[in-house]
Amino acid sequence: MKLISLKVLNFRNLDKLNIEIKKNINILHGGNGQGKTSILEAIYLLGITKSFRVNDDRSLVKNKEKFYDITGDFLKETNKKFRIRIFFSWDEGKHVFYNQEKIKTFSSIIGTVPIILLSLEDLELTYGSPSSRRKFMDILLSQIDPVYLQSLKQYKKVLLNRNKVLVLINEGKEDVNGLIPWDQQLIEFGSYLCFKRYQMIKELNPLIEAYYRQISEVSEKMEIGYQSSFKLNSETAEEVNQQFKKKLQEVQARDINYGSTTVGPHRDDLIFYKNNQPLKVFGSQGENKTFLISLKFAEAQLMEKHLNIKPILLLDDIFGELDQRRIKKVVENIQKTDRQTFITTTKADKFKDSQTNIALIKVENGQVIYET
C-alpha cells in the first residue's frame, strides 16, 4: 500500500497542506512543535479513523477553526487507486468516505489501509498499564481480521451487560440464571479474542527475535509472553472456549461478589522478556527501544503475510536512545523491505547524503518544504 498524495486542512497546526509522496522512505524533519507528528497523525487517521493521541476529535481541529478535512490518495499493490477522506466539524460530527461512498460504520474501513505506528506513547507499552498492551493487540488484529474487530465490539457490549447483571444479582434483584444469556455470548466472543491473540503472539515471537538480533547485533532471546486470566494452552479455538467456560463457572461467586467480570480477554496482559527476565525490570532504555522497533517490524511482516498488502509504517521520533550503529541497522532494515515509511526526526543529517529512495521533507510551522 502506498500513500501517493495527502491533503490536510485545519488539522492541528497544519492549516493547508498538500503533499505528493514519490519516495518510499519519507523523512519528516524539523524543530520541535513544527507539525511532524501531526502529519503522521493525519495519515494514521486515514487508516484507523481515530487519533492515537486523543479520543476527542475536537482537539484535532486547528484552533479557532470549525472543521478538519484529511484526504489521502492510495495506490494498491494491484495498481488500483482509491481515496479515503475523513471530515470532522463541530456541527456535523465525523464523516468517513471511501472514494465517493459515505461509510456508515467507520470500523468497516479498518484494514483497508494497514498501518503500523511507533509513537512516543508506545514507549509506555513496556512500562505502562495492561490496557495499553491489550490495545496494541486489538489494533493489530482488528486490521488483519474483521471478525476479530466485530467480536471485540460485541464482547465489550456483552461484558457491560453481564457486569450489570452481576450487580443486580448481588442486590438480590435478579436470578443467577439471568447470567446465562450473557455468559454464552461472553464465552463465544471472548474465546475467539483470546485464541487469536495467543496465536498472534506465537507468530510474532520468532520474528521479533530475528529483528532484534539484526538491529542489536547481539544474540539475545527477546520474547512476549501471553498472560491469560484463565488457563490457556491450546491449539484450537474450541479448547479455548472450554477453558474460558470452565473458569467463568469457577469464579461466578466471586464475580457476583465484586459485581464485575474478573476473567476474560479484558483482563489479559503481555509480558516482554529479555533472556527470560522481564524487560520492564531488566532492560535498558536503548534495549527497550530496540525491542519496540523489532516488534513493529515483526508486526509489519505478520500483517503483510495475512493481508497480502504491505502496511504503511509511521515511526515517530524513533532514533532517540539508539546509538549510531543501531540507527544504521534500523535504516538498513527499512530500506530492505520496500514498505512505505514515514519517519519523523529533529535531526536529518544522518540521511543528508543517503540513497535515492529517501525523500527529505522539512516541516516548518505547519508547512512542508521538499529538499530532494
Added chain:
Amino acid sequence: MKELGISALDDLIDQFSQLPGIGRKTAQRLALFILKSSPEYANDLANAIINIKQNTRLCKRCFNVAEEEFCSICSDHNRDVHKICVVEDIVDVMAIEETRSYRGLYHVLGGVISPLSGVSADQLRIKELVERIQNENIEEVLLALNPSTEGEATIIYITRLLKNFNIRLTRLASGVPMGSHLEYLDVATIGKAIQSRQDL
C-alpha cells in the same frame, strides 16, 4: 435560522424536533411548510395524529397495532395459525410483512433483554408468548430478533424457556449482518433470511 418569537411556530418546532431522526433544522423546515400549507392540509394532519392515538390499541393476542380487539393479521383467516414469528417491535412486523415471505402470526415482545437500559426479561411479553404456545396449537416459533448482543441474549433466554415444548424453534439465518437493524435492512435480505431460517 433565528427564532422569531412567535409562540405557535416555536411550539410546533419544539414538537417536531422531539421526533426520532428530526434535528432542529429539519423541524424548522417542517413547521414552515405547515405554516404555508392550506388550512385543510393542516387539519387533516392534526386529525391523523389524534386518530392514531384514539382509534388504535394493541392486539390482544400478538400486541401488534390494531383497530379492534385483534389486529388485521390475527383476524386474517388465510394466515397460518400454527406459526408465530417473535419480533422486538411493531416496525419489525411491518418490515417482515413487506417481504411477503411469511404467512404465519406474530408476537411483539416490546423490546429485548437489556440490563444496561434497565430492561429485564419479565418486562417483555415473554410470559404471554409461553401462554400462547400452551393454549394455541403452535407448531413453529421463529425468533426474528435484531442481531445485536441484546437480541441474542433474548433468543438464548427464550430458547431455554421453550425447549421442552413440542414445537419447531427457529431463528433467522445469520446472513443478516451483525449490528444492523431489521428495519433498515432491505426487503430482499429479510425475505432470504426468513426462507433460510435455522433450527435451534
